[in-house]
Amino acid sequence: MDTDVRAKDFAFPELKPPHVDLRLDDQIVTSVSLGIHTRLQEPKEVDDSIGPPLKQLIVVTPTYNRGFQAYFLNRLGQVLRLVKPPLVWIVVEEKVASFETAEILRRTGVMYRHVVCTRSPSEPKDRGVHQRNAALEHIERHKVDGIVFFADDDNVYTVELFESLRTIRRFGTWPVAMLAPSKNKAILEGPVCNGSQVIGWHTNEKSKRLRRFHVDMSGFAFNSSILWDPKRWGRPYSNPIRQLDTVKEGFQETTFIEQVVEDESQMEGILPGCSRIMNWHLHLDTSNLIYPKGWLLEKNLEITLAIK
Template sequence: MIIENDSIIERKFTTLNAIIFDLLGFLYREVSNAKNDPSVLWKRVTKLEALLSFCRKTLASHDVDCQQRNIVIRARGMEAGDDQTATIFIITPTYKRETQIPDLVRLSHTLMLVPNVFWILIEDAEKPSKSVAKLLSTSAVPGIVLNVATPPKYKLNASSPHWLLPKGAAQRNLALTWLRNNSPKLGHGVVYFADDDNTYSLKLFSEIRSVRKVGVWPVGLAGGQLVERPIVEKGKIVRWLVSFKPERPFAIDMAGFAVNLSLILQHTHAEFKYEVARGYQETQFLSSLITVDDLEPKADNCTRVYVWHTRDSPPKLKGEWALKKQLGISSDYGMEEY
């Protein structure tokens, strides 16, 4: 199966999607206000919904069924260093929880607005789930779903703080292996590790696409700060404005850097490890690829925030537990997960 990443066509469909969503919202509001004949308005809504469905299907057919074993990405004009057409390979570890699907839906809607991306989703599970596969297949974002379980001794307990053990190492490593194994088919691109619960400005992806080696930028709401960021002088990173272990060579959040695919392919042993000191996952990985002097400051010399390390709070489900106790069933009984 071939993906012909035609950014012009993709942008047209993305724009059309956005316009139709706006029109639908307007018409729904008109109906609720009852200022016009509801029957006429609902007919318009139905027509627009049909048009939206057609656009989605057309865009999806332009992309790829990434569950096929043989995947070829043929990007037109993708020469080395051509940042206008470079593919952004998004690596997203994910795990089963109440907010997993809502988080992934939100991220998929962001990625639908970004031309020329390939989304690698890796489930922390021994077996793949139908819900994540269905989410990807219906999102119109080209990508693939992989799965690998975190070794039991590195799994967090429900009561453990989120920072106690490294998360997502096995999943990110599997994605790196997939990229290396499929490198003859991939062309040129940039790799970005995007957690499923972060918030991303579309401006970030323009910064990512232009990365030649390793690009860095600030991350909002990271490390207990409003912003964690590199300090830039004369185009070079001179230090890191962080409170936690600022002496780290790469005192940066996972969301704060992207790596050109060529470096991943050249350094075949570069991977994430569990046996590293707290906060050193990024340093350990980046040290195997590059030196601090070679980092590329992005986001207007690291003065702008385009990504936020947001984290969902566990939902309060007292009513759910009460329902199970009363009726012996859950509220989503008989429903598909997605």
């Protein structure tokens, strides 16, 4: 048997797979391709319009148990939720933080702090003074940075006002439209401006002409660091800045402002020319509200109709 395979030629028959037709729903599949389709992510355009972060607004609202309290808080809360963040709403109550008020604040969707004022006022006019002081103490103790604005719950405000507060560097002021106590006319109180420079004051009440600054409580705002960083603003003394309950009604605003600024040169008129009315003080008195027979005023927050 010849076992030498070195010089031999071998020929192998051509091997072909049998022809097979693949059918899917009576259609012949003639080819199958596998591929990975990739797409490079296009670089995102940089938005040059994005500026520095917005200043935080610190809105201080004293409130108390009375008719329409729920309405006032809900109305103000709905305005605040339209304001761009950051914003913190400091709501101050007397003696205890009520469940009803806390529930209203939660429903607004606004970031808030519910503060309690433990000091009892000797007169009704001092209630708001002590409550605002409780908020000022809270801001100072926690060094909450931003622009402080006293917004009573029964006043009317525009969103434009809150957005304008962010332009304030130290102390800003603007005119406020007020319904006279007689309810038969409207008056204007606040600064007269040349651009952003305060050059005078609107005032209509003879009894208040002795005030240094003719401003409504909701007609000014200031940088919170004035409370806890006096050296930054060149304050010669470091006594706490608080509202006074020892002055006559109507003088709380001017005596407070005198602790924050020396004169009009340290003020900024909001907006240029102080020509816009952005909030209204209506002097609404809800202490003598008369409710229809069959209505129950439950904790002065909600009105419930009795079912007969």
